[in-house]
Amino acid sequence: MRAAAAGFGVAFGFLLSWAQATDPDRIRAMLLLEDPYLYLMLGSAVVVASVGVRLLRRRRARALVTGERLTWDTVRPARRHVVGSVVFGTGWAIADACPGPIAAQVGQGFPWSVFTLVGVGLGVWLALRRPFTRAVLPGPAWGTAGQDDGRGSAAERGATVAGDG
Amino acid sequence: MSELLLDRPAWYVAGPLIGLTVLGLLVCINRRLGVVGGFSAVVERLTGRTGELGWRGAFLLGVVGGGLLFALLTGGFGRSGGYGWLSRTLTGDAAVLIGPVLVGAGVLIGFGGKTAGGCTSGNGLSGTAFGSPASYVAFASFMATAIGVSFAIEALL
Numbered sequence: 238m239r240a241a242a243a244g245f246g247v248a249f250g251f252l253l254s255w256a257q258a259t260d261p262d263r264i265r266a267m268l269l270l271e272d273p274y275l276y277l278m279l280g281s282a283v284v285v286a287s288v289g290v291r292l293l294r295r296r297r298a299r300a301l302v303t304g305e306r307l308t309w310d311t312v313r314p315a316r317r318h319v320v321g322s323v324v325f326g327t328g329w330a331i332a333d334a335c336p337g338p339i340a341a342q343v344g345q346g347f348p349w350s351v352f353t354l355v356g357v358g359l360g361v362w363l364a365l366r367r368p369f370t371r372a373v374l375p376g377p378a379w380g381t382a383g384q385d386d387g388r389g390s391a392a393e394r395g396a397t398v399a400g401d402g
Numbered sequence: 403m404s405e406l407l408l409d410r411p412a413w414y415v416a417g418p419l420i421g422l423t424v425l426g427l428l429v430c431i432n433r434r435l436g437v438v439g440g441f442s443a444v445v446e447r448l449t450g451r452t453g454e455l456g457w458r459g460a461f462l463l464g465v466v467g468g469g470l471l472f473a474l475l476t477g478g479f480g481r482s483g484g485y486g487w488l489s490r491t492l493t494g495d496a497a498v499l500i501g502p503v504l505v506g507a508g509v510l511i512g513f514g515g516k517t518a519g520g521c522t523s524g525n526g527l528s529g530t531a532f533g534s535p536a537s538y539v540a541f542a543s544f545m546a547t548a549i550g551v552s553f554a555i556e557a558l559l
Contacts, residue, residue: 239460241430246464247471249423249435249523254472255407256416261486268552277413278420279527285421286531293429300432307432312519312529312536321518322525322540326547328510330555331503333486335522336437336515339508340462344469346480349488352501356508361438361445363509364516374517 241302250341259342261333268330320374328360404476424528433457434532436524437465438515491559518544 256278257263266272290309298307312318329335332353334342339357342350363369410416427435440462446452447459455463473479484490488500515521518540520529526544529537 238431238457242457242461243464245427246461247468250465250468251472252420254469257410268548274413278417281417282421283531285418286424289425302430309532311534314536314539318518318536318540319543321514322543323547324510325514326544327551328507330548330551332507337523340465341469344466345473349485352504353508356505357512360509360512361441361516364513
């Protein structure tokens, strides 16, 4: 299972690099609406994946490595999805890189990206500290959907969409 | 080989291949592709929350390896000097600020992505492909924010 995950990781990192999604100036051109390339790339990726997912659902397919029936949960929106994404989007626009490209940049040997990588680790660590997260995001933001987010358990049980990406 | 890799492929080549990566991970191990989850697995391992890196950590290491493979094939490992608008704006003595700004941006990316249950890959790519309403909301929220903040930075420079 880990070998398969690593293999798809290599493919993903390679494709992000080839598409130059690891170039901060390319991301900047995307976010300033100067270059449609990355929107078209993301959009066509979503179309291909969602068509495939629907075909697999119809065929009641099983996973090749683990043999379990393919499942993916859908999650109801909660406040954490909005607040978290606003915080995320701000960081993305400053660094002009999001987690996939940051990891691939480090692989390509971008010296500066080590700083971003360490920051992402720190940010995830803060989010894993529930008292801190509750202080920043009080109230009912932590709906049932995200109850065990951050422990990895949802993802490990196979409730993959409720887990973290 | 490296000639072909120096130009980015057409979007209708790169996009579907990335879509197939999402599908491949689902078909093989029944999991949702996402990179913040990989960072989380590493942090959980380092802080003793879990005993092993699991598939998510393996995926993240793979992404780093994919970048390395690309750099080796194109002969471009570590060649990049500057870093986007930050190196163009923070010049001279101010260049010492680039590192701290990137760490700070990384903290926002990591905290926000983990809180929202996914980043551009987990929510924007996989979650939307799986038809998860929370991912549509997350995708709309981070795109609108990132575009808005980028225009704000551009206006301030």
